[in-house]
Amino acid sequence: MASSTDVASESLTLQQVVTVINQSVVVALNIKLIERTRRIRAELKDLSRDYGQWTYGTLRDGDFTCGVRLPSALAQRLTPGQVGWWTGTFEAVARREDARGRMSQYDAWRFVASDFEAEGVSEHRTRLHQAEQELTQEGILPHVARAWRDDPLPWRIGLIGQPDTKGWEDVEAKLAGATQIDLHRIPVKISQVNSIVEGIHRANQESLHALLLVRGGGDLETFDQPAIVRALATSQVYTIAGIGHATDNVLVNAAVDRAATTPTDAALYVLGQLEARQKRETTEDLRQQNRMLQQQLAELTTRRQRNPWMIITLVVAIAAVVAVVVLVGSGR
Structure with a gap:
């Protein structure tokens, strides 16, 4: 646990900041210490939402994370995986419930960055680069995307994801009114690599027109795992990935026939192909x-x-x- 001397300085690691926020004693003093923090050292984990002037994402230090809001002009110069010192201030935001219904303490704070001084890249980013090189040597990457098959209707579409997540529900809602689509659900644990790989293999044993792999939460880095990339790249069924937001980029996106920005976008792509087919008929x-x-x-x-x-x-x-x-x- 960080001492009062540690947190009184203006430059902290994100781990120190989160430790202070989560302390249950002297809450008022902790808030003052957080408000005084002007520089933190952390990795840029992801950039997930772009709203014009501002871009939102996540900072990480080991197992500790917190949200970040930064000018879009600054975000355009950055790449997830970069590590360094962030200049800015903390702002209070609405607290959220986690998967178990508990209120998260550090989600009550978000860092508003004005500048970034890079020191290097994270170990994860280095491992990702190595994995990409290995997949290239194996001939898995680069993946040559196939064209959408213009088979007769109706189409049987596979949905791989975790039920009761937003991504899963978004796809179901979008495709619910399409009478010419038979949605075949393949539930998996979206945070477990083996479960996802098994789901892709199951989909290839079905008579499917295409399969949608969607994420509705969980760690994006799961979709950088080589095992999932191999399973998708060797799939006999047309593959569509709806993993994250428009600014997210994971290794899986390089191994599918269609990389959609979100689960909703993946469903809309299928609907677009259906509409074109019906017009041709x-x-x-x-x-x-x-x-x-x-x-x-x-x-x-x-x-x-x-x-x-x-x-x-x-x-x-x-x-x-x-x-x-x-x-x-x-x-x-």
Whole structure:
């Protein structure tokens, strides 16, 4: 535990800061000490949300984490995994409940960074680079993305994720109204590598059109594990990953056929492919009707039947079908 002398200085490690915040004694004094902190040393764990002027993410020091808010102009110059000293101040934010319903103390504070002095990269980032090199030597990376298969409807889509998480629920909600999609659920423990790998293998044993691997919480670094990358890259089923936010980038994204920014985006991609397929079917049906009417008109003309009203009726019908074909085609 950090001493009063340690925390009284303006420069602290994030671990010292969180230790002070979590102390249950002399709370008022601890708040004053945190408010006086102007520099902390920590790793940039991730950048998860960009709201124009500000970008939000997470700082880490060992097992300790806290939120960070920094100018987007500064965030654009940074890469997750960098370690160094952050200049700024702490701000109070709403406390959140963890998975067990307990209130988190350090989530009540977020660091607002104004500058960053880099010292190097984290051990995790170094290991990630080594894993990427190994996967490249194995021929797993770079992955050549396959085109979406234009199979007849309905499509059977696999959903790999953890039930009762936001990502899982978002996909279910988006695909619920799609009558031409049969959603095949494959529940896994999203924080366990072996569980995810087994889920991918199970999906490949099913007659699926595509599989969606989605995350609804948990550590992003799980999706940097080589075992998951190998399972996805060698999948016989079209793969879509919806792991994080637009600014998150994990190794899994390099091994799938479609890397979506979020679970919702992954579901919307499937819906977009479905809509395009249905438009093509509608257009083809109309073109077939047009060909049949053209054939009937040709037969009437050949037989030289003298019923002008029937011919006029067919001509009008053909014109109407052609107009619909053009209208549907322009809306694609």
